Amino acid sequence: MVPKAFSATGKALLAGGYLVLDPKYEAFVIALSARMYALNNVSDSNAGNGICSITVDSPQFVNGSWTYSLDLARLRSAGLAYAVVEKAGKHNPFIQSAILVTAAYALENGALDEYSKGKEIHVTIFSDPEYHSKSDSVRKESTNGSKEFLFHNKEITQVNKTGLGSSAGLVTSLTASLLSALFSDFDIVDKSLNWKEKVHNLAQVSHCKAQGKIGSGFDVASATFGSIIYQRFSPQLIHNVLDAVSDTNAKLVDLVDNQDWDMKHELCSMPPGIRLLMGDVIGGSETPKLVSKVQNWLKEKPEYSRKVWTELNGSNMRLVEALRKMHKLSETDKARYAYLLKELTKKNGEDIANSSDLPELSQIGCAIKDVRKYLKVMTEETGAEIEPLEQTTLLDAATSIKGILGGVVPGAGGYDAICLLASSEAIPQIFQETSSNPSFSHVRWMHLTEQSDGLIEESYSDFTGLV
Ligand SMILES: Nc1ncnc2c1ncn2[C@@H]1O[C@H](COP(=O)(O)OP(=O)(O)OP(=O)(O)O)[C@@H](O)[C@H]1O
Numbered sequence: 147m148v149p150k151a152f153s154a155t156g157k158a159l160l161a162g163g164y165l166v167l168d169p170k171y172e173a174f175v176i177a178l179s180a181r182m183y184a185l186n187n188v189s190d191s192n193a194g195n196g197i198c199s200i201t202v203d204s205p206q207f208v209n210g211s212w213t214y215s216l217d218l219a220r221l222r223s224a225g226l227a228y229a230v231v232e233k234a235g236k237h238n239p240f241i242q243s244a245i246l247v248t249a250a251y252a253l254e255n256g257a258l259d260e261y262s263k264g265k266e267i268h269v270t271i272f273s274d275p276e277y278h279s280k281s282d283s284v285r286k287e288s289t290n291g292s293k294e295f296l297f298h299n300k301e302i303t304q305v306n307k308t309g310l311g312s313s314a315g316l317v318t319s320l321t322a323s324l325l326s327a328l329f330s331d332f333d334i335v336d337k338s339l340n341w342k343e344k345v346h347n348l349a350q351v352s353h354c355k356a357q358g359k360i361g362s363g364f365d366v367a368s369a370t371f372g373s374i375i376y377q378r379f380s381p382q383l384i385h386n387v388l389d390a391v392s393d394t395n396a397k398l399v400d401l402v403d404n405q406d407w408d409m410k411h412e413l414c415s416m417p418p419g420i421r422l423l424m425g426d427v428i429g430g431s432e433t434p435k436l437v438s439k440v441q442n443w444l445k446e447k448p449e450y451s452r453k454v455w456t457e458l459n460g461s462n463m464r465l466v467e468a469l470r471k472m473h474k475l476s477e478t479d480k481a482r483y484a485y486l487l488k489e490l491t492k493k494n495g496e497d498i499a500n501s502s503d504l505p506e507l508s509q510i511g512c513a514i515k516d517v518r519k520y521l522k523v524m525t526e527e528t529g530a531e532i533e534p535l536e537q538t539t540l541l542d543a544a545t546s547i548k549g550i551l552g553g554v555v556p557g558a559g560g561y562d563a564i565c566l567l568a569s570s571e572a573i574p575q576i577f578q579e580t581s582s583n584p585s586f587s588h589v590r591w592m593h594l595t596e597q598s599d600g601l602i603e604e605s606y607s608d609f610t611g612l613v
């Protein structure tokens with residue numbers, strides 16, 4: 147087998163936090179250039195017959211190696227939970243789950259038979275620098291200089307995360323890498339083979355299993371499909387598979403290959419010349435606490451909360467529509483488009499929202515203002531710090547800088563990050579202005595760009611010197 151490398155993207159949920167948990171509403175997820183990579187290799191092993199060994203190495207972290215033995219006979223008779231064991235008893239729920247679920251799918255499709263004679267699959271994981279805090283780390287680059295990673299002197303569980311969805315990227319790229327080692331016809335480019343959908347479905351199941359809950363799945367969908375308008379699948383689909391014990395493998399294959407997931411992942415990207423600027427805010431929030439406060443509010447005030455959500459959803463959709471219109475204009479009227487971009491570098495978001503002569507831009511600015519207005523209502527109503535005062539001050543300060551259309555707290559909100567829409571041309575000027583502005587002293591601009599594709603195949607040789 148020729149070794150292959152796959153990568154999946156990180157994410158920012160620009161619009162649709164909380165609402166995305168309900169299949170009624172749509173959300174806008176931007177895929178970001180922080181990628182998680184999974185490189186595979188298959189070799190003969192000296193393990194006994196009927197045992198397949200899968201090792202996953204994550205060399206950027208101390209103790210980052212997990213080896214699982216798959217007893218294929220037990221896998222058939224007793225099911226997955228009893229047949230996959232990490233040799234040293236080490237725990238990485240996301241890696242274990244991806245192996246378990248992918249192996250069950252392969253077993254049921256006869257793709258593990260060849261491995262029963264003792265073969266070893268080896269996967270090496272790399273993650274781009276923006277996923278984790280940089281403290282106490284050493285940079286290393288590949289021989290051709292095209293990849294550069296941080297090597298930490300701590301275990302993965304001890305390194306601070308930046309909230310870009312490392313587990314979703316890991317599960318998605320690892321699933322692709324394993325499937326590519328197991329199925330000779332694995333191909334994510336040829337759409338007719340549906341492999342990308344299969345990676346997505348398997349990764350959703352694995353991610354839910356590892357987390358012990360069924361989330362909205364927007365992070366796995368965007369890690370696979372890229373920047374998208376996302377509408378979730380029915381949680382019952384995955385419930386049924388996770389609940390089944392003895393007949394899981396057949397149910398899993400049916401879920402992955404035959405069921406209608408009835409979800410939306412429609413490609414949607416930023417208009418050219420407008421960029422998403424992510425600021426990592428020093429501090430942090432606990433998403434589950436915020437979510438549970440919001441859920442209490444939905445129960446306590448069902449009618450009022452629905453009204454607020456209807457308004458918030460309307461604002462989210464106006465933002466998506468205004469961005470789409472700009473995109474279209476960039477193709478149909480290049481001169482007008484260039485003029486708008488020039489004006490954006492000269493004006494701030496507050497002025498733009500009030501500019502009747504720039505309706506294309508002011509629609510974006512007004513939609514962002516409305517999104518924030520309703521997130522603020524939710525903040526006050528629920529007591530969850532979704533857009534807390536400190537973030538309001540920061541976003542207002544950003545909206546008064548030339549070149550910035552406006553910004554929001556991404557995802558569940560809180561103190562983690564801010565997400566701004568800015569003119570690409572104005573970025574250097576924005577960096578300069580904010581570097582001397584005390585309002586931004588605790589903001590670190592992340593070096594990220596928007597990605598249209600989520601899961602892609604990488605060139606293996608780009609990692610020479612690192613593997
Ligand atoms: N490079 C990696 N190597 C090995 N395991 C990893 C790696 N990156 C992430 N993981 C696994 O994912 C876990 C982190 O997942 P978690 O869902 O807590 O964070 P996240 O996905 O980055 O955050 P968020 O959902 O808030 O964006 C780690 O504890 C580890 O089990």
Ligand SMILES: C[C@@](O)(CCOP(=O)(O)O)CC(=O)O
Nearest residue numbers: 163164166361362557558559
């Ligand atoms: C609150 C929620 O809607 C978004 C959480 O997003 P993030 O983890 O803050 O990026 C939860 C979810 O969709 O799983």
